[in-house]
Amino acid sequence: MDAIILLLPVLFVLLNFVEVCNGGITSSFVRKLYASEDMPLSDFPPPPGYNAPEQVHITQGDLVGRAMIISWVTPLLRHPDYVVYWAAGSKHKKHKAHSSVETYRFYNYSSGHIHHATIKNLAFDTRYFYELGAGNVTRRFSFRTPSKVGPDAPYTFGIIGDLGQTHDSYQTLEHYVSNPKGQGVLFVGDLSYADNHPNHDNVRWDTFGRFIEKCAAYQSWTWTAGNHELDFAPELEEDVPFKPYLHRYHVPYKASQSTSPLWYSIKRASAYIIVLSSYSAYGKYTPQYAWLESELPKVNRAETPWLIVLVHSPWYNSNNYHYMEGETMRVQFESWFVKNKVDVVFAGHVHAYERTERISNINYNITNGMSAPVKDPSAPIYITIGDGGNVEGIADSFTEPPPRYSAFREASFGHAVLEIKNRTHAHYAWHRNQDNNAVVADDVWLHNRYYYPEEEV
Numbered sequence: 479m480d481a482i483i484l485l486l487p488v489l490f491v492l493l494n495f496v497e498v499c500n501g502g503i504t505s506s507f508v509r510k511l512y513a514s515e516d517m518p519l520s521d522f523p524p525p526p527g528y529n530a531p532e533q534v535h536i537t538q539g540d541l542v543g544r545a546m547i548i549s550w551v552t553p554l555l556r557h558p559d560y561v562v563y564w565a566a567g568s569k570h571k572k573h574k575a576h577s578s579v580e581t582y583r584f585y586n587y588s589s590g591h592i593h594h595a596t597i598k599n600l601a602f603d604t605r606y607f608y609e610l611g612a613g614n615v616t617r618r619f620s621f622r623t624p625s626k627v628g629p630d631a632p633y634t635f636g637i638i639g640d641l642g643q644t645h646d647s648y649q650t651l652e653h654y655v656s657n658p659k660g661q662g663v664l665f666v667g668d669l670s671y672a673d674n675h676p677n678h679d680n681v682r683w684d685t686f687g688r689f690i691e692k693c694a695a696y697q698s699w700t701w702t703a704g705n706h707e708l709d710f711a712p713e714l715e716e717d718v719p720f721k722p723y724l725h726r727y728h729v730p731y732k733a734s735q736s737t738s739p740l741w742y743s744i745k746r747a748s749a750y751i752i753v754l755s756s757y758s759a760y761g762k763y764t765p766q767y768a769w770l771e772s773e774l775p776k777v778n779r780a781e782t783p784w785l786i787v788l789v790h791s792p793w794y795n796s797n798n799y800h801y802m803e804g805e806t807m808r809v810q811f812e813s814w815f816v817k818n819k820v821d822v823v824f825a826g827h828v829h830a831y832e833r834t835e836r837i838s839n840i841n842y843n844i845t846n847g848m849s850a851p852v853k854d855p856s857a858p859i860y861i862t863i864g865d866g867g868n869v870e871g872i873a874d875s876f877t878e879p880p881p882r883y884s885a886f887r888e889a890s891f892g893h894a895v896l897e898i899k900n901r902t903h904a905h906y907a908w909h910r911n912q913d914n915n916a917v918v919a920d921d922v923w924l925h926n927r928y929y930y931p932e933e934e935v
Contacts, residue, residue, distance in 0.1 A: 501796075501880030502835070505888035505919065507910065514644040514871045516671075522643070522685035527615030529554040531593075533687025533726075534610065535694035536621055537701060539596040541733040542745050543624040546597050546698065548575075549728060550610050551687065553590040561595045563608040566620075573597070582725045585714045587680035594728045602626040619695045622661070624747045629783050629901040629929075633747035634659045636697075637861075637894040639666035639790075639826030640704070642868025643682065643689050646891050646911065650867045653909060653916035654893045655693050662697050662746065664896075666826035667704025667756075667790035671868050672722070678709050683722050701727050702753050703740050704790040704826060719757075729753075734773065737765050743773055748898055750782040756791040756827075760807055770811065774818045779928035783901045785820045792825035792862040794837070794851070796884050799873035800828050813840045816856050819927035822896075822906075826864035829873040831908055832887040833920060834860040836933070851883045855931055859885075859924065867891040867911070886920045902930035 524532050531550040539545030548561045556579050564572045577595035581588070600606065603625045609618045625631040636654045641647050654660060670686035672679055690699075707723035709716065724739060731742035740755035752773065760766045777785055793808035795801060804825070815823070816838050838854040865872070874889035891911045898904040907921035925932045 501882050502885035503887070504876060504880050505886070505890075507888055507890060507912070507919065509872060509874075509890045514642070514646045514867055514869050516642070516644050516682075516869050517648065519681065519685055522688040524553065524688065525615070525617065527611075529611075530615040531610035531617055532691070533684060534617070534619060534691050535687065535727075536696075536698050537727075537729055538698050538744050538746065539598070539730050541730065541743075542627050543602065543747070544598065544600045545730070546600065546621065546623070547728050547730065548577075548595045548597060548608060548610075549726070550593050551590040551684070552593065556591045558612045559593060561597065561608050561610055563597055563606055565601065566605040566607060580725055582721060584680045584709070584716055584722060585677050585711070589680070589725065590684070592725055621696055621698065624661070627745045627747065627782060629748055629781060631747035632900065633749060633898050634661045635749075635896045635898075636660040636663045637666070637824055637863055637896060638663055638866050639824075640668040640829055640864035640868050641665075641690075641866035642668070642671040643686050644867050644869050646867030647689070648867075649911050649914070650891055650893050651690065651693060653911060657895060657916070659895060659897060660697065663693070663699040664751065664786070664788055664824060665699050665701055666788050666824050666863060667702040668706040668826055668864070668866075668868065669704070669723070669727075671706050671870070673706055673709055673711075674869055677714060678711055678716070680722055683726060687726070700744065700751055700753065700788070701729055702788045702790055702826075703755055703757065705757055708757055736769050741766050741769060745782050748782055748901060749784040749786055750777050751786050751788065753788045754807075756789050756804065756807060760810055767810070770814070774814055777818065779819075783926050783928045784898055784904065785818065785927070787815065787820055787823045787858070789823065789825050791827045792832075792860065793823065794834050794860045794883060795828050795862055796832065796877045796881050796887065797828045797830055797862075797873050798875040798877060799830075801877075803827070808839075812838060815858055816840055816854060819856050819931070820858040821924065821927050823858045823860045825860070825862050828862050828864045829868065829870060830862070830876075830887065830889045831865050831892060831910075831920070832862040833885045833908070833922070834883045835885050837883040851881075855933060856927065861894070863894055863908070865891045866893070885922075888919060890919070892916070892919070902926050
């Protein structure tokens with residue numbers, strides 16, 4: 479009996495060790511050890527011609543996908559301030575939409591003329607061409623509208639975060655662009671990293687716009703603001719947060735009754751996308767809190783079964799970088815996500831990749847001792863994908879041992895693709911940047927929480 483009593487503490491330690499160490503896979507892939515360096519400015523030249531339109535990008539311009547915001551910059555003159563567009567194969571005359579035009583100053587930088595034109599009443603699942611500029615500097619682009627909103631409307635999203643404009647960023651974007659399945663991008667924040675340069679060098683906002691144009695002018699990007707969009711620099715007498723970002727990247731926030739472009743929602747095919755701001759107030763009684771509280775009951779899962787949330791700072795993260803920075807937002811909203819059966823939450827911020835199991839920690843109330851995440855079939859899968867390739871480099875310091883909730887994690891750069899097949903199934907795959915190839919390193923079939931709430935294998 480004495481021997482058994484003596485062994486009890488050892489047995490207790492061993493049992494707890496086994497419980498803690500049953501996390502998922504920590505990839506053994508080792509990324510080449512070299513710094514991510516910003517590409518030189520000369521690698522992002524403006525298009526040829528006097529006052530040629532540049533930095534062209536598009537994003538959905540209404541709630542359901544029948545409008546598109548066309549954004550561009552003319553560096554010297556305000557005019558021409560319109561976009562000409564037409565449906566492919568159309569026998570009708572071309573249409574014209576005028577833009578709003580704005581400029582801004584940031585410290586010693588003056589922007590070009592930033593245009594935003596919303597074209598409306600588009601047909602679903604239709605290819606459109608559009609032209610910007612005039613005369614010998616006219617530039618032509620195209621896009622395809624999504625299918626009509628409905629429970630079985632398929633759609634393929636690319637997911638990218640923390641991109642920047644390094645050689646690694648270039649590889650990430652090239653890998654995504656080469657995937658013919660991609661139809662639109664969910665971007666989880668941290669765009670240009672201009673603030674990493676002296677005086678928040680806003681020229682880097684221009685070069686970033688030119689860099690992503692190869693994709694963003696042809697596919698709708700859904701924007702999330704990250705910490706590198708704050709550009710809050712009182713030492714430079716720049717004390718208006720998000721100034722360059724808000725001038726350059728417009729979103730249809732008013733369509734979802736939001737009071738700020740930093741949080742909003744859209745419907746796209748069979749998905750309902752909610753974008754939140756990790757760096758705006760979200761406590762009780764704040765505008766973001768009030769908006770989300772009223773927004774979630776509006777989601778009709780019979781119409782849009784896939785409920786996806788974008789944030790920048792992850793709520794579940796087993797990397798030592800930015801560890802627990804998203805905790806206060808998790809405490810505020812996680813119970814709402816579980817109640818409403820959110821399918822997946824995408825975040826950036828941590829420059830690595832990680833996917834969790836379906837878990838929640840909503841029973842923890844600081845006094846009951848229940849402070850560990852548990853498996854929860856009503857909870858989202860949390861995916862951290864801040865691995866676009868930016869100048870700050872990879873986050874290669876995972877906590878050990880891996881927590882139980884972590885299904886797969888890897889300190890690499892890459893992008894992901896989410897293929898929504900129908901109301902019940904979607905295929906998700908993360909593509910690692912490896913030896914100039916995009917290699918599928920992690921994938922899973924997702925089961926919809928509303929129509930098919932079975933556990934993923």
